[in-house]
Amino acid sequence: xxxxxxxxxxxxxxxxxxxxxxxxxxxxxxxxxxxxxxxxxxxxxxxxxxxxxxxxxxxxxxxxxxxxxxxxxxxxxxxxxxxxxxxxxxxxxxxxxxxxxxxxxxxxxxxx
Amino acid sequence: xxxxxxxxxxxxxxxxxxxxxxxxxxxxxxxxxxxxxxxxxxxxxxxxxxxxxxxxxxxxxxxxxxxxxxxxxxxxxxxxxxxxxxxxxxxxxxxxxxxxxxxxxxxxxxxxxxxx
Numbered sequence: 001x002x003x004x005x006x007x008x009x010x011x012x013x014x015x016x017x018x019x020x021x022x023x024x025x026x027x028x029x030x031x032x033x034x035x036x037x038x039x040x041x042x043x044x045x046x047x048x049x050x051x052x053x054x055x056x057x058x059x060x061x062x063x064x065x066x067x068x069x070x071x072x073x074x075x076x077x078x079x080x081x082x083x084x085x086x087x088x089x090x091x092x093x094x095x096x097x098x099x100x101x102x103x104x105x106x107x108x109x110x111x112x
Numbered sequence: 113x114x115x116x117x118x119x120x121x122x123x124x125x126x127x128x129x130x131x132x133x134x135x136x137x138x139x140x141x142x143x144x145x146x147x148x149x150x151x152x153x154x155x156x157x158x159x160x161x162x163x164x165x166x167x168x169x170x171x172x173x174x175x176x177x178x179x180x181x182x183x184x185x186x187x188x189x190x191x192x193x194x195x196x197x198x199x200x201x202x203x204x205x206x207x208x209x210x211x212x213x214x215x216x217x218x219x220x221x222x223x224x225x226x227x228x
Contacts, residue, residue: 031214043203044219045216048216090155092214097160098207098210098214099168104154105154
């Protein structure tokens with residue numbers, strides 16, 4: 001069964017706007033990772049945040065992690081049409097051997 | 113350098129057929145994972161190898177699913193007597209170190225399996 005839950009399930013915005021996606025999980029983790037998946041393609045790794053980190057940046061991406069609330073958010077600033085994709089959070093739970101537990105994803109549509 | 117590759121990219125099988133899906137991880141990567149992704153869902157863990165050792169197969173849905181990595185590099189996921197519910201995208205991922213290293217998993221493009 002999947003551990004993560006993502007919110008919203010779908011998000012539609014205009015180019016240039018910011019997009020925020022949220023992820024909640026249930027058990028203690030080593031780290032949390034965000035992936036992007038274009039339709040019919042494989043998963044592309046975006047960012048990894050460890051359990052002792054609270055915020056991380058990579059280009060237009062900002063990820064936060066609140067282990068007390070067991071939640072994370074992904075912010076994409078100044079969105080572009082090319083950002084249209086599904087976004088998944090994946091947790092690496094403690095003592096689970098490194099396997100990732102994925103949420104159901106947020107489908108982001110950025111309109112030009 | 114080359115990423116994770118998978119073959120075939122698409123496979124159509126008749127119910128009851130056996131299929132074999134191949135994964136070529138990034139050269140030198142110790143860890144290899146298989147995931148199953150149903151339409152509209154996130155990937156779900158199937159099994160994990162560290163080198164040639166299969167350390168976790170808790171996600172394999174039935175004894176019809178079998179995976180191997182005999183020389184610690186290429187891996188094959190075999191599904192015997194395929195059923196319609198096996199239709200999904202099968203994703204392979206590799207990472208450089210063992211599980212305790214908490215490293216990024218790099219995914220292949222997947223094999224889309226359709227069982228008729």
